[in-house]
Amino acid sequence: MQGVIALVGKRLLLGLGTLLVVSIIIFGAVELLPGDLAQQILGQSATEETVANLREELGLNDPSYIRYFQWLGGAVQGDFGISLANKRSVAEQLAPRFANTLFLAGYAALIAVPLAIILGVLAALLRNSVFDRVSNALSLVSISSPEFFLGYILIVLLAVQNPVFPAISNVNPDMGLWERLNRTTLPALTMALVVTAYMMRMTRAAIINLLASPYIEMARLKGVPNGRVITRHALPNALAPIINVVALNLAYLITGVVLVEVVFVYPGVGQLLVDSVTKRDFPVVQACCLIFAATFILFNLLADVGAILSNPRLRHPK
Amino acid sequence: MPKDQSVLLEIRDLRIEGYSDEQWIEIIHGIDLTLHRGEVVGLIGESGAGKSTIGLAAMGFTRDGCRISDGTVEFDGMDLTSATQSERRALRGKRIAYVAQSAAASFNPAHKLIDQHTEAPLLHKLMTKAESQADAVELYRRLRLPNPEDIGFRYPHQVSGGQLQRAMTAMAMSCRPDLIIFDEPTTALDVTTQIEVLAAIRDIVEQFNTAALYITHDLAVVAQMCDRIKVFLKGDEVEEAATREMLEHPKEEYTKSLWAVRSFQREQKPRPPEGSTPLVSIRNISAAYGDVKVLNDVSFDIHPGMTVAVVGESGSGKSTTARCITGLLPPTEGEIMFNGTALPPRYQDRTKDQLRQAQMIYQMADTALNPKKTIGEIIGRPLQFYAGLRGADLKKRVDELLDQIELEPSKYYHRLPSELSGGQKQRVGIARSLAAEPSFIICDEVTSALDQLVAEGILRLLDRLQKDLGLAYMFITHDLATVRSIADEVVVMKEGKVVEAGPKDVMFRPPHHPYTDLLLSSVPEMDPDWLTNLLNERGVDNVGEAAAASSGGN
Structure with a gap:
């Protein structure tokens, strides 16, 4: 167990290091953008004097590495600066949006992960059957369609032709859970459709990959029925790749929602990011990017740890 | 009570087909087999004989890509x-x-x-979990596993x-079956461990009057274990007889050739006079993988034109010593002398000429040859690298090397490794090492993955090359029969140390170091009474102790 803790600690440090590098890239990228921030805020009509004053006020005359460390120091404490668009604290704006995004991602994950694993196991069990072929074809279709397109199709089917769910997912903090779920069903379904296909195909492939192993043959020669061979003998050994693909897709559910949120006008981080980019509200853009990066790194870390824990050789050393 | 000896398994005209190159090809051509209760029948033959396929078919099982096309497999009255x-x-x-x-x-x-042991009894609803676990512990005890409780x-x-x-084996016994198929159960084990497993299997089969099909390519093993022997060749039965009769009077030429394999023996060369410079001198080397020390103060010499066999169980440090000599693993202490001068420990620091002098041949010719390169390219590579040969000169030299390993150049030059048999691949491995014109070759278990007839061909080839080219060999092996046939000097290793070393004739003559003695006496002999006598000699408890000792070592 000690070895596992050390391994996890190592990965955690590595993740933090990666995050640091990403933060430099994000800050540097914004820095490289043409135009002057003070000019941007004050508009074309500002005098040179007021621009110079604001530059002084914002600390823009300091060298960039000092401003980077100021920004990073704030970010570590949860202070991402002040939005240029509305002068409110970035963190304050971001928090409820991020909560919304997490809610949507969680909802989609609750549908997608169990569905994907069950379908994947079934496809492996019934491989080369009609079920396997059909699910294979459908998953390919859903992977190859862009998610906004899937979103519009769902709107047409489930909101316009058969009005079951609302087409616009405008939620607010006072809403009850049930109402919230109802309104976010369509975006959650859209995202679930995209990620289920990946996870299902990986589950199927990971299991089938093992079916030629001697221990699977041994299980069959002990008279173990087919279903049990898959679930008890193959699945536990296929966990590492499955955990990996699940974790990466969960990260995608959070960071890849931009288009879906725009299609359904959902007040999440993705919407905020798009709005801020159009308004050139750099502090918000930086904060969004950093959060997305952190999410991605965190889920990669979880995938690594999960894969390590699923390996009995590491859980139970000699 | 007399033991029940009725017919248990009856295979009639069994034909099995395998799917390859888009068509079904018959691989088992009409086999008959009768097995009585409590009887052990050995199925022997070289790889590709179809032994395993027949063994699985006795359970009504075929691997993916195979099917039973004709015949019956009747188990206790039921056609599987x-x-x-x-x-x-x-x-x-x-x-x-x-x-x-x-x-x-x-x-x-x-x-x-x-949990794997109790799976079958629980699935077949023969015992409760607690009963089955208690029974497992009991079986572990009978099979003399250390700490049967835990x-x-x-x-x-x-x-x-x-x-x-x-x-x-305990797991196979969990439901007290009428029949057990043993598919090469000791092939992957060291000789000392093999004895324990053989004794355990024989015991338990006798105790429960279980019938068994014992599949192996090792004739000496089959002689210990079986009442009757059936010999197979490429999916056909060659002959069948009771064990003793088969050993004493094999009828068919093929069977005789199998029996004759162990006859190759070349004369032992005398040691060079005291004080002459050895070609390779390993001086007090120690080595470690990370923090794990695997070699501890190993020293021995290899003289020009001589064969030094390094023997020991897996994990004894034989291959690690080879890695130190070639510079793949720099030793932590000690040095390697070549012709009297010390070699740099890392291969990166050695000169091309130093690298050229010592070559390797590997156990798995399959993985040691690049599957995407033709034989000509594989053998040509060291010629380009060391001798700088190009064009027609290169082709000519490759052809010469192919001639030397007895593969026809025009036929094999453009082939890929996948188009060659195991023995041919190993020959290509030899040619590749010869291409560098070395004075010293390390042969790491070069024959252990091969059938005995093929292995003998390789040994004869290596012997001829040694005579023609004056090569020195370091021959790593766990097979003492191989040592007997080709070695001049023997080094016995255990747990990273040299326990005994000397000329072969001395080493094979008592008195031995106790470990050498254990190794030597554990090599199965063709005499069907060998295992029984040996166990009596050592006393059954001794086997248990040996088991405990080897478990401590691993």
């Missing part, structure tokens, strides 16, 4: 070829059990041994190979 899937499943594990070649690969790494609660990777093989 026409039985339904669930009827066959009801027999498997319960009345017919299987012991696989590699227990390490055949135990599921994700579950504890005892060993089942370990995961497969926490248990050594020999113990796993016994645990698998």
Whole structure:
């Protein structure tokens, strides 16, 4: 167990290091953008004097590495600066949006992960059957369609032709859970459709990959029925790749929602990011990017740890 | 009570087809086999003889890409070829059990041994979990596994190979089947461990009057274990007879050739006079993988034109010594002298000429040859690298080398490794090492993956090359029969140390170091009474002790 803790600690440090590098890239990228921030805020009509004053006020005359460390120091404490668009604290704006995004991602994950694993196991069990072929074809279709397109199709089917769910997912903090779920069903379904296909195909492939192993043959020669061979003998050994693909897709559910949120006008981080980019509200853009990066790194870390824990050789050393 | 000796398994005109190159090809051509209760029949033959396929077919099982095309497999009155899937499943594990070649690969790494052991009795509803666990412990005890109470609660990777093989035999016994198929159960084990497993299997089969099909390519093993022997060649039966008769009077030429394999022996060369410079001198080297020390003060000399066999069980440091000599693993202490001068420890620091002098041939010719390169390219590469040959000169030299390893140049030059047999691939490995024109070759278990007839061909070839080119060999092996046939000097290693070393004739003559003695006496002999006598000699308890000792070592 000690070895596992050390391994996890190592990965955690590595993740933090990666995050640091990403933060430099994000800050540097914004820095490289043409135009002057003070000019941007004050508009074309500002005098040179007021621009110079604001530059002084914002600390823009300091060298960039000092401003980077100021920004990073704030970010570590949860202070991402002040939005240029509305002068409110970035963190304050971001928090409820991020909560919304997490809610949507969680909802989609609750549908997608169990569905994907069950379908994947079934496809492996019934491989080369009609079920396997059909699910294979459908998953390919859903992977190859862009998610906004899937979103519009769902709107047409489930909101316009058969009005079951609302087409616009405008939620607010006072809403009850049930109402919230109802309104976010369509975006959650859209995202679930995209990620289920990946996870299902990986589950199927990971299991089938093992079916030629001697221990699977041994299980069959002990008279173990087919279903049990898959679930008890193959699945536990296929966990590492499955955990990996699940974790990466969960990260995608959070960071890849931009288009879906725009299609359904959902007040999440993705919407905020798009709005801020159009308004050139750099502090918000930086904060969004950093959060997305952190999410991605965190889920990669979880995938690594999960894969390590699923390996009995590491859980139970000699 | 007299033992029940009625017919248990009756295979009639069994034909099995395999799917390859888009068509079904017959691989088993009409086999008959009768097995009585409590009887052990050995199926022997070289690889590709179809032994395993027949063994699995006795359970009504074929691997993916194979099918039973004709014939019947009647087990206790039920024809398995026409039985339904669930009827066959009801027999498997319960009345017919299987012991696989590699227990390490055949135990599921994700579950504890005892959970895998109890799976069949629980599935077939023969025992409760508690009963089955108690029974498992009892079987572990009978099979002389160390700590029978606890060993089942370990995961497969926490248990050594020999113990796993016994645990698998215990698992096969879990439902007290009428028939067990043993598919090369000791092939992957060291000789010392093999004895324990053989004794355990024989005991338990006798105690429960279990019938068994014992599949192996090792004639000496089959002589110990079986009442009758059937010899197979390429899916056909060659002959069948009771064990003693088969050993004493084999009828068919093929069987005689199998028996004759161990006859190759070349004359031992005398040691060079005291004080002459050895070609390779290994002086007090120690080495470690990370923090794990694997070599401890190893020293021995290899003289020009001589063959030094390095023997020992797996994990004794034989291959690590080779890695130190070639510079792949720089030793932590000590040095390697070549013709009297010290070699730099890392191969990166050696000159081209130093690298050229010492070449290697590997155990698995399959993985040691690049599958995407033709034979001509594989052998040509060291010629380009060391001798800088190009064009027609290169082709000419490759052809010469192919001639030397007895492969026809025009036929093999453009082939890929996948188009060659195991023995031919090993020959290409030899040619590649010769291309560098070395004075010294390390042969790492070069014959252990090969059938005996093919292995003998390789040994003869190596011997001829040694005579023609004056090569020195370091011959790493765990097979003492090979040592007997080709070595001049023998070095015995155990746990990273040299326990004994000397000229072959001395080493094979008592008195021995106790470990050498254990190794020597553990090599199965063709005499069917060998195992019985040996066990009597050592006393049964001694086997248990040897088991405990080897478990400590692993």
